Amino acid sequence: AKNSGRNTFRIFKPGMNTLIEKRRALEVDLDAGIARGEFELFLQPRVDVVSAEVTSYEALLRWHHPERGIVSPVDFIPVAEASGKIIALGEWAIREACRMLSLEANVGRLSINVSPIQFRHTDFRRRLDEIVRTAGVETKRLELEITESVLIDDDKRALKILNELKVSGYEIALDDFGTGYSSLSYLSRYPFDTIKIDRGFVSNLGEEGSAEAIVHSIIDLGGRLGMTVVAEGVETLEQARFLARSGCDELQGYLLGRPQPLDKIALSVPAEVVA
Numbered sequence: 001a002k003n004s005g006r007n008t009f010r011i012f013k014p015g016m017n018t019l020i021e022k023r024r025a026l027e028v029d030l031d032a033g034i035a036r037g038e039f040e041l042f043l044q045p046r047v048d049v050v051s052a053e054v055t056s057y058e059a060l061l062r063w064h065h066p067e068r069g070i071v072s073p074v075d076f077i078p079v080a081e082a083s084g085k086i087i088a089l090g091e092w093a094i095r096e097a098c099r100m101l102s103l104e105a106n107v108g109r110l111s112i113n114v115s116p117i118q119f120r121h122t123d124f125r126r127r128l129d130e131i132v133r134t135a136g137v138e139t140k141r142l143e144l145e146i147t148e149s150v151l152i153d154d155d156k157r158a159l160k161i162l163n164e165l166k167v168s169g170y171e172i173a174l175d176d177f178g179t180g181y182s183s184l185s186y187l188s189r190y191p192f193d194t195i196k197i198d199r200g201f202v203s204n205l206g207e208e209g210s211a212e213a214i215v216h217s218i219i220d221l222g223g224r225l226g227m228t229v230v231a232e233g234v235e236t237l238e239q240a241r242f243l244a245r246s247g248c249d250e251l252q253g254y255l256l257g258r259p260q261p262l263d264k265i266a267l268s269v270p271a272e273v274v275a
Ligand code: C2E
Pocket: 044, 059, 060, 061, 072, 073, 074, 077, 090, 093, 112, 113, 114, 115, 175, 176, 199, 232, 233, 234, 235, 252, 253, 254, 255, 259
């Protein structure tokens, strides 16, 4: 820490100080940002390989900061997690997603990212149910994207919560699959409807290396377990064709559509993109 001793104080380079200060400033701004309505959910389509229809949109947070312009979630989510403000922000996102669902019959389903901190919070399920019920939205129109880190820390409790969420009717997706300590036994033990192959594997397709073998295995395994397999970060036709040939169920990425505000999203994707 900065104050761990007079002699160590100077090891902080100006750049590091700036980063720490920037994070602290963002933390202070988070509450005000929520109150002032500076956050927005952008939506990115997920497309069925066979029908070329949009099956769901992933909701991705954007922060329109009055001085900094658009701040990326890569920058503010870790700050929100470290400060505990992710609880309020996460609830805002759920409420906003429900508002969109109740307002837009054309949007069948939204996928929400749930931070591990949020997921572990004692009140998570109760608050989620309350927000969804108040909005009058059917639970099956919401999919919760969680990451493997949720499963590692408190396995039994995570399993219990996931099963309860399933009973309530939510869809559950395992995000960023392949990046953590994925073991095959995870997949069969938890009630996932969907697994999302991490963007890193997709971007390495076609290069020398193991990405194609890994992607094949994930698709095969997910299929055998009756799960929907989604590839993230699909940017090129070559990637899309490889994934389609390999039996991947759904594609998501800039090729199919960038994250955009609700009023700008195209409600269908040209079939030629997938064929
Ligand atoms: P993620 O959940 O893995 O989301 C996918 C990220 O990949 C998004 O970045 C998306 O814009 C980006 N992406 C989609 N297609 C492509 C592509 O073809 N190429 C490339 N290079 N990127 C693509 P984004 O929106 O910046 O979000 C980054 C991360 O921030 C997310 O990763 C997620 O972990 C987190 N995040 C975003 N919104 C929320 C939220 O509401 N709650 C929580 N807890 N985390 C969120």
